Amino acid sequence: MSLQTHVTLPGHAGREEWLSRGYWLPRLHQMLAALRFDAAEALDPFERNVVTVSMRQGIGMIVVLGLIAGVVPLVANLWLAISLGTSVPLAQIADTSTRLAQEYAPNVLVDMVTHTVQTIAGTEPRMPGVLAAILSALGVWLNTPLSWLAVWMIYGASVMGLARLMGAANTLQVFYAGTSFAAVPLVLTGLTPIPLVGPVFGFAGSLWAVLLYYHLLRYVTRLDVGRALLSMLLPIVVAAAVPTIVAAFVMLWLLF
Helix, strand or coil: CCCCCECCCCCCCCHHHHHCHHHHCCCHHHHHHHHCCCHHHHHCCCCCCCECCCHHHHHHHHHHHHHHHCHHHHHHHHHHHHHHCCCHHHHHHHHHHHHHHHHCCCCHHHHHHHHHHHHHHCCCCCCCHHHHHHHHHHHHHHHHHHHHHHHHHHHHHHHHHHHHHCCCCCCHHHHHHHHHHHHHHHHHHHHCCCCCCHHHHHHHHHHHHHHHHHHHHHHHHCCCHHHHHHHHHHHHHHHHHHHHHHHHHHHHHHHC
16 A cells, blocks of 8 residues: 555445544544654554545644634633624724824824724624624634635645645645644644733744644655755745735836
8 A cells, every 4th residue: 555545434424423523533642643743643543554634634623723722812802892892803903003002102193093993993883782793703713713724725735736846746635634733733823812921822833833734744745854845935935925026016017
């Protein structure tokens, strides 16, 4: 059997299998193994010399971890939005503008923007303020795993494409199944709203996730250090460079 082959589950799973936790999620000890950078234990706990985690389990894990990470921000958003009686986006903008006005010296522009934002945030909503706050906070919470999935799939597709060009032979399903464990340390980013220590946890979780993604990428693709780093960094460089190049062309076109 190929090293890049994963165990395929039956196409028509029984009802009991479909409802079992293991059908949608890897085991907890696999997630803990990933945190220890033990890719073999995380992806091949049964020592079959293949990646036995499925892409479906990876998706389920990211969704659950995203919801867990969003609990603390959900409470913070509810507290802020309900206290102001408006939706979460408007409450966040009003709170940010107020802090800017307090931190910087009196300025006509800052005062005007702050007053405008606070006026908009205080506008009577079409639904009760408490209901708007609750629904918008729930929307932000549910959007957390969706945004994680979007980044994981779009960024992963570009990384996998480059890895294949550089000699990787694994399938896309195996690649996604393996790299999905990089979402485990991202749970720490959910602690960011906590004063003082929150940003530290958020930075640590993000850095941990990047290092773990690199480790898992090398495990599933068998690429060397240079090609693995290039596969990870080139999509980020291109994504950052394209808007800059487009903006430069637009400015040149307007000037000349």
